[in-house]
Amino acid sequence: MKNRHPLLERQVELEISGKMTPIRGKLIECGPDILVLHNGVQFLYVPLIHLQQLRLSSQGEGTFETPENPFEPISDPISYRKILMNAKGMFSEIYITGNQSIHGYVTTVMNDFFVFYSPVYHTVVISLHHLKYLIPYNPNSTPYTLTAEQFPLKPSPLTLARTFDQQLRKLIGEFVVLDLGENPNKTGVLKNVDQSMIELANASGNSVYLHFDHVKTVHVP
Structure with a gap:
């Protein structure tokens, strides 16, 4: 069942844990554990666990068309896990901590963590409890314009556990x-x-x- 949030289709500001500046955009969709925003350029998928405050944007409504969702249609309701599963193999930006985002690919989703492959850090194991947001890029995009030969999507070299x-x-x-x-x-x-x-x-x-x-x-x- 999909609940209609009163701020759906409105320009909003989100304050999330660990990020000093608010995230702004149009609230596109709400799930039981995730919000979807569009900032005029990108879709942002924000797990609710880190949401501290959601409010109407102080910068006004703005006008821009929302493009087609980058993922295949997801059966209602959308969820954090479904979004991660849909993001597998798609060039994405994720924000975890500090002032730095990581760019690369979700490769595997386990019980309470996922594996992200990055040209900078290579295989990173990330707790599901600490992802602040995910931004999927255009399907034709690659990290740092690297070619498939320079940055092939590799399976994790780690033997993965369930938790x-x-x-x-x-x-x-x-x-x-x-x-x-x-x-x-x-x-x-x-x-x-x-x-x-x-x-x-x-x-x-x-x-x-x-x-x-x-x-x-x-x-x-």
């Missing part, structure tokens, strides 16, 4: 980068995963302990 917790346990003993290396203490050898705590040996060999729920991404450089 993010199990995936981290598979990487014990490996040199990993957490949260895209935004903090030097989040790069090192993964020593242990004990219930909700992760032990990482940093560059100086000291142990750093992180709470599992705050780990957004992991990749093996």
